[in-house]
Amino acid sequence: MTGTVLDGNIDVALLRTDGETISEFGRYTLAPYPRATRDLLEETLAAARVWNFEGPEPAIFAEAEDVLTRAQSQAVMDLVTSAGLEMSDIGIIGFHGQSVLHRAPTPDRIGQTRQLGNGALMAQITGTRVAYDFRSRDMEFGGQGAPLACAYHAALLRGADTRDEAAILNLGGVANVTWTDGADQVIGFDTGPANAPLNDWVKLHGAGDMDVGGALGAAGHVDEDRLSALLQHPYLSKAYPKSLDRFDFTADMAKGLSLEDGAATLTAFTAGAVGRALDMLPHRPSNIFVSGGGRHNPTLMRMIEERARVTARPAEDLGWRGDAVEAECFAFLAVRVLRGLPISFPTTTGAPQPLTGGRLAP
Numbered sequence: 001m002t003g004t005v006l007d008g009n010i011d012v013a014l015l016r017t018d019g020e021t022i023s024e025f026g027r028y029t030l031a032p033y034p035r036a037t038r039d040l041l042e043e044t045l046a047a048a049r050v051w052n053f054e055g056p057e058p059a060i061f062a063e064a065e066d067v068l069t070r071a072q073s074q075a076v077m078d079l080v081t082s083a084g085l086e087m088s089d090i091g092i093i094g095f096h097g098q099s100v101l102h103r104a105p106t107p108d109r110i111g112q113t114r115q116l117g118n119g120a121l122m123a124q125i126t127g128t129r130v131a132y133d134f135r136s137r138d139m140e141f142g143g144q145g146a147p148l149a150c151a152y153h154a155a156l157l158r159g160a161d162t163r164d165e166a167a168i169l170n171l172g173g174v175a176n177v178t179w180t181d182g183a184d185q186v187i188g189f190d191t192g193p194a195n196a197p198l199n200d201w202v203k204l205h206g207a208g209d210m211d212v213g214g215a216l217g218a219a220g221h222v223d224e225d226r227l228s229a230l231l232q233h234p235y236l237s238k239a240y241p242k243s244l245d246r247f248d249f250t251a252d253m254a255k256g257l258s259l260e261d262g263a264a265t266l267t268a269f270t271a272g273a274v275g276r277a278l279d280m281l282p283h284r285p286s287n288i289f290v291s292g293g294g295r296h297n298p299t300l301m302r303m304i305e306e307r308a309r310v311t312a313r314p315a316e317d318l319g320w321r322g323d324a325v326e327a328e329c330f331a332f333l334a335v336r337v338l339r340g341l342p343i344s345f346p347t348t349t350g351a352p353q354p355l356t357g358g359r360l361a362p
Helices: 035-051 060-082 119-126 136-140 150-158 195-204 212-219 224-230 259-280 298-308 325-339
Strands: 009-017 022-032 093-095 098-103 112-116 130-132 166-171 174-180 186-193 287-291 311-314 359-361
Touching: 009 060, 009 325, 022 060, 022 325, 035 060, 035 098, 060 098, 060 112, 060 119, 093 119, 093 325, 112 136, 119 130, 119 359, 130 325, 150 166, 150 174, 150 186, 150 325, 166 259, 174 259, 186 195, 186 259, 195 259, 212 259, 212 298, 224 259, 259 298, 287 298, 298 311, 325 359
Parallel strands: 093 130, 166 287, 287 311
Antiparallel strands: 009 022, 098 112, 130 359, 166 174, 174 186
């Protein structure tokens, strides 16, 4: 998969699983796209926003889907070879692809989502079964289509000794949280933005692709009045299940501020939104284990502790690989697709009942 934040990497991970428990973490990598592919995907995201599910799809979708599928197929084969394996050793590939647009459902219409990724082409290139298009069926039944990581997060938490009530927070382009009572109850939803508005803000100022090491946010001052107004956004108090598109919260939230003050304010908003989300859970966790690129930003991690009033620990504290969790998740879900097990649930996506999903390319 590649995340909505477009960090230029393909996330690939090997996992041994029956779709219920994890028996072995295999090798993983972040395989960089060529710059031309990354630029093509950014153009595609821009075209998707203009299209907005109205009329025929933009022609660029077909071009980007072909380029992306071939690049991700090669990344899979390279990782398998580097692990000393053959493609014939792989039971199934979980191919999430690239989300280009996601529109949550409303009371008067079902939601829609579009991920680029040609599962049949990947199966042809790799000679291996492929599970793909994980979100569409959930949305056809009125679900949010996201977050789908909850089943995997819950399996990770069940297999770990957290010693206290805990949740998993993933900080990608959008942030999502998964909470479980340790038994059957699993709750998950998008908390708000994570890296996407901050990265866009930094790019807008020609200061790079991201706030490396949280340096800009650390150097700036949070506009507390603006932050207070942002935290009144109706999404944050909306009951879950709920989901976001990468562009539902944008860098415009910091408009008029300096580069550093804008970075600090956007970072504080992500942290404050996490706190609002934790307040909604049946029991507020005292610890959250953080995966995704945002955990590399020490300013964001510090602000989550201060503003969300929770101990934020990197996923590595439980022996997980924080950069691999999302890719592992779709390996896990691929096996569930193969076995006919549900991948979305009423308390995660708002599906009417636990739903199977995904498509198989033999």
